[in-house]
Amino acid sequence: MKIHEYQGKELFDQWGITTVSGAVCRSVDEALNAYDHLGLSRAVVKAQVLTGGRGKAGGVKIAKNREELALIAASILGMDIKGYIVDRILVAAAVDIAAEYYFSFVVDRNAKSVVMIMSRDGGVEIEEVAAKNPERIHKIPIFPFVGVPDFLARKAASILFDDWNHIVQAKEMIKKLYRLMVDTDASLVEINPLVISKSGELLALDAKINFDDNAMYRRPEIEKLFEPTPEEEKELDAKAKGFSFVQLQGEIGCMVNGAGLAMATMDLIKLYGGTPANFLDIGGSSNPNKVVEAMKLLLSDTDVKVVLINIFGGITRCDDVARGLLTAFNQIKTDIPIVIRLTGTNEKEGRELLLGTPFHTAETMGEAIKKAVELSARNHVIVHQA
Amino acid sequence: MKIHEYQGKELFDQWGITTVSGAVCRSVDEALNAYDHLGLSRAVVKAQVLTGGRGKAGGVKIAKNREELALIAASILGMDIKGYIVDRILVAAAVDIAAEYYFSFVVDRNAKSVVMIMSRDGGVEIEEVAAKNPERIHKIPIFPFVGVPDFLARKAASILFDDWNHIVQAKEMIKKLYRLMVDTDASLVEINPLVISKSGELLALDAKINFDDNAMYRRPEIEKLFEPTPEEEKELDAKAKGFSFVQLQGEIGCMVNGAGLAMATMDLIKLYGGTPANFLDIGGSSNPNKVVEAMKLLLSDTDVKVVLINIFGGITRCDDVARGLLTAFNQIKTDIPIVIRLTGTNEKEGRELLLGTPFHTAETMGEAIKKAVELSARNHVIVHQA
Amino acid sequence: MSILIDKNTKVVVQGITGRDGGFHAAKMKEYGTKVVAGISPGKGGTDAGGIPVYNTVRESVEKEGADTSIIFVPAPFVKDAVMEAADAGIKLIICITEGVPTLDIIAARHYAFAMGAKIIGPNCPGLISPGKSLIGIMPGNIFMPGKTGVISRSGTLTYEVVYNLTQAGIGQSTAVGIGGDPVAGLYFIDLLQMFQDDPDTDSIVMIGEIGGDAEEKAAAYIKANITKPVYSFIAGRTAPADKRMGHAGAIISSGSGSAGEKLAALTAAGAHVVNEPAEIPALIKKH
């Protein structure tokens, strides 16, 4: 789960991490009011979108005065950054920066722990630094039961800074940042740039925080910060029904049990020349209601020309799955061709139950997918002819 | 640092460990008032002394009614338990006990960690159980950074109890007790007996807590619970002056640098037939003021017949020590014979400085101690003759 | 032979009185696995389908000789359950539960590692040494004993692959589902080495997916240390960047973790990379 920079900064405030106060604005008027209210002179305007690379895209600008602020706010609001439309901006005092740094805590798959990552090359895309000058990036793994004692924070701070005054400020910030990570079950807490202002103060000029979805049950105050996009709403709806769903732009609607098998199904559709309309993992049961709900979801996408149902019957036997499908399709009327592939335990019995139905059946995954791709191409033609 | 049972129970209350409410009383009248005020019927009266074995000594008794309470309170107040005079008692409701258990957290020298110790044989002297039936005592070491997670508390609780209701109560108590240990820097937190009442409730019927003197600087609220005996006052006074001092019952006053050497000096005095009047470690400096203070301390003990100064000059050279002694003894007038043994760096120069003074000097520890024992015996005779 | 588990493995089921725990305990027992005990705090002394239930793992170790644990407890309790098992002396802990907070599994794994225990999972289907022991939620009947080791980040995709193998008469020594979470226990490299060391494993099938760089790391390891043939399928070639595909593990992030990079790395390491799972049996037979 991601949150906006301004929300991250609110959390920084709560955990005592020094950042720059600002105001979230949804219009040029609000931005001008904020400018006056905060008593700003030079101001920074930052697009609030849940994606990286804002700076490169022109979503972060400095306004020298009130007039410039109005122009910049107008230009950034409504901007499209990697498909995200900017509906709000953060207006804050521009800081006189002496130097920029990078700092983050992140869950590391390989270290199997949280690691602190820091670099004296801040304010740029850290991935580029990592690729070109890996020696300029420092990683320190954190022992989960030990956390970040004074010495470790001091060590990290002294990797970033030479001036003792900066080290002391950074040491305190690092301990608080780790506290924030643990207290909120974050999976990433990133500050880029972390700056030393010309007056010698350490400031978090950005705040990027991702949270562990699995832990949100115990962080209700964090969970409520989440603002799903319409696309994510659809995925969350699906999740509430026990599905894992991702909308794509193709023509073959997929219904598969298991995430890996669902991905493999998509891969094979492409391999055979078709296009998957979605990723849909319906999980492991043969409950007909689940199939009905899944079909509704698939058929709500008007691009879908064919539905491919790919089920591996393991613990749930194929005959039970077939019966579930039959019950479900008694409730659903559709002209869209449906290809069903059932394999696994009791597969013969399952396929026999489907004999004489309008469904196209197949024994292997390859066969099923070939058929679905073929049908989607034919359907295409029909649609074009109509 | 030790505290009384009633103080321990107050801490138990603060940390949420269920115990039995009671009142500390310093007179029979107070005890009767407490009896009425608490609305007791059967009451337990417990001597509050900073030593073990109260029960055996008759310091814990049950009163069936108000009259008996008065008699028992009168008998326990003023009692001498291992040299401690009972000046207060705890009066509390007598619990109907179904079963008694033992539980403690203690710093273990060998495990080099805190260990949980538990036994189903509670209410008795646990050392006896340990000696006769070691298999009835269970020890679980605690990882310092991990502490006592649920599972560990559940494991310990299920070693003590069979009934799930008791296990759940004990699990919670164990976690709180460890919290108390860590939060107060205790070195021992012991409940004996820990009981299950006839109504099924888990209760800490005793509370024995020792604290780590070294950590009291960060636990002022605990430190102020300490009530030193007059003897301990004297030792604390000495400590404030940089000495480590223990009063004993002998005739040879000792002033030594270093605890081990001081103990060895006492041992050799006994070995040669004398009696040490004290243990006094003056630490490592040659500061004359320290010597003056130490001499005052030694001479305040009228039993002292001889003073033995045993100094090993290491980093501090013997000639500096000798100069310090001379300066000090310019300020002190005494008829008590003084034996000085100086060894180590620049020992010859040191001993030369003492030539022509009234001090008896010696080169080896054995020689010095023989002389001190001899002088104390002679002095003895003189005293007897007078 | 097989790796990690065999017919002598004695299993305790943590969370046996839950719906999934009870169901799969019975399934495992039916398969022939030695399920010696179940744990359900507060239900000690009862019986779950003929399996004795205890309050603590310690009791199952002391009284039934359990050496391996499978965890079905709800996600909020997984951390404590893993630590309890490791503390009790369990040496292999298989965690089926999904949705475990990452910081919990990091702590639990660290603790288990310090106690000398191995973890598989969380969010995994478990493992099976066909004909000997099934410790997980896999459908036992699709497996057959043999000499191919299987390692997979995915559940049903594993079944698909194994089903193809079994249909073609290629049995499995052990098949391990390592789970799809960002932080998990035993992973490709650990298991590749175990299969390399197992005299009764002749070839290894490795099923990866997008997200993370475990496959790239495995490729480097294969090149340096593995002499047995490795067959690999990677799911998610067509998955769009920055999208979750069922598990949290399946994220393309930071220019690492794309199927293309994984395929290239494995091919360069000498693994036989296939376009579809069905190609694997024929390839194995050819070599």
Next chain:
Amino acid sequence: MSILIDKNTKVVVQGITGRDGGFHAAKMKEYGTKVVAGISPGKGGTDAGGIPVYNTVRESVEKEGADTSIIFVPAPFVKDAVMEAADAGIKLIICITEGVPTLDIIAARHYAFAMGAKIIGPNCPGLISPGKSLIGIMPGNIFMPGKTGVISRSGTLTYEVVYNLTQAGIGQSTAVGIGGDPVAGLYFIDLLQMFQDDPDTDSIVMIGEIGGDAEEKAAAYIKANITKPVYSFIAGRTAPADKRMGHAGAIISSGSGSAGEKLAALTAAGAHVVNEPAEIPALIKKH
């Protein structure tokens, strides 16, 4: 040869800008110890009597090759200082500071152990391999190189014993003051084994005192594992029960830790137990 430290040992002094740290850093350097750096957070870049000062131990390891640390920081900061040294890769940490809270040293020791570092102390005088390296607060001039190893819980009593040895012409391979606190790092058993393994140590002097049962444990270990002659003096025979004698360690508690029990155990283990320290040199010469 010697144990633990020799003329190549590179020492960093944690707390070098404090009174004791500065004084003893100079003394050690004067003795010939390679004191390569000092640590004082906030004073990095300065110089303490010709010794470069850094803010962190890491810098002293990276820039000066420090491998051993001696700690003089005030008691409230010892836990952090020990952990910092262990984290930085220091393999031997000598803690001179007294008055360290027990729970702090338990945590620090646990961490250091996990990082592969050994601790001596706290509340100890340090150690010396005469003629090679002195890392502690011992008076270097009373020692002489030789073949007797010394282990002691006490400071000045060690000097007393060593002075007697040196006067009698018996040199020392290494002398270690293990400290008198309830929980400490290397202890009798660890050091007995190191001296047993050191080809240039012929005999071992062990100076114990009342409190705890480390001497009894050492006696059992001597009986089972030590073939070199062990000479022992135990201080506190006449100390009254339940009294502190200078250190917290010197408490007779729970029927264990009395001088009598220790003497009996050591005698039964074949150690040469003496009534006064001065007897030791003659005994060593006799054997």
